Amino acid sequence: MVDAHAHVFGPAGYTGRGVDGLAPADREAPVEELLGLMAAAGVEQAVLVALDTDDQVVGGALARYPGRFAGVAVATPTDLGRAGGVPVTSLRGRRARWPFSALRTSRPGDPRRPMTESTAMPLLRQLAEDGVVLWSYLPPEQLRLLEQLVVVLPELRVVLNHLGFCPHHMWVDEHRRPRFDDPFPPALVRRLLRLADAPGVHVLVSGQYALSRSAPPYPDLFDLTRALSAAYGPARLLWGSDHPWPSSVPGYPVLRTLVDTALPELDPPAREMILGGTARALLPALRAGNPG
DSSP: OEEEEEOOBOOTTTSOOOOOSSSOTTOOBOHHHHHHHHHHHTOOEEEEEOSSSOOHHHHHHHHHSTTTEEEEEEOOTTTTTSSSSOHHHHHHHHHHHSOOSEEEESOOSOTTSOGGGOTTHHHHHHHHHHTOEEEEOOOGGGHHHHHHHHHHOTTSOEEESGGGOOOOSOEEOTTSOEEOSSOOOHHHHHHHHHHTTSTTEEEEEOOHHHHOSSOTTOGGGHHHHHHHHHHHOGGGEEEOOOBTTTIIIIIHHHHHTHHHHHOTTOOHHHHHIIIIIHHHHHOGGGTSSOOO
C-alpha cells in the first residue's frame, strides 16, 4: 500500500515554514510518527507533501529513508515566473537539492487571462518534459485555467487533491483539522467529471474528514467517490491519508479503510491500483527502491 498524500513538518522555530491556525508554531508532524502509523496499518510507502515552500523536512526524510517516500514540493513565486529569475532554472535548482517527484500549486495563473499567457507556462512545460507531476489544489476561480491547461499541455500529468475539491473558506475544528462547508456544489462535480476526459488527470481519494458532514465512513461522499471512480477508473485514483490532520480523529487505521467502504464492488486488481499501484505508476521514486 502507498499513502499518496501525507504531510511531515517540524516546529516553525526549527524550520522556516509558515504559521497559521492549522499549523501553529509549536505543532510538528515528524516522519517517524508517520512511519509508525504506516507500519501498524500495513502501508509500505508514502508521498510526502511539504506544507509550503520550506521543504527541508520532506527533503530530509527522503534522504534518510531511501525507497520509502516520494516527495511533493510547493511552487515558489520564482518557479511560477512571478518574482524575477527564470522559472525553469529555479525548478532545476530546487530538484538538484532534493529530488521531488511532483510540484504543488494553487495558482497557476491569472484567472482573468488565458492559461497560455500565464508566466507559469515555461515551468509547466518543463514539468511535463521531466515527468514531474502537477499536484493541483486550486481555489474555485483557478479551475478554468486547469481546464485549459489539460488541453494545451495534454502530456502533463496532474493529480487533483482531495476528491478534486476546490479549497475555500477553511476553518479549523476542535481536533485541529481543516474543515470546509459546501465543498461539492453540483456545478463543481460536473466539471470534475468532465476533466476525466483528459487522460493525464488523476484524483486523490482523500480528505473525506474535512469535506463530509457525516461520521466515518463518510457516506455522504459515497456517490461522489463512485462517480469519480466510474469516470476516471482505478488507474487514475490514489488513496491518501492527509496525515497528520485526521490521524488521531478518526484515526489512521480508519483512513486506510475508506476506499473499501466507499467502493465495495472493486475487484482485487482495481483495489490494488487505488491503494498503491497508481501512485507507483505516477511516481518513479516509489519504484526505485525496496521500501522494506
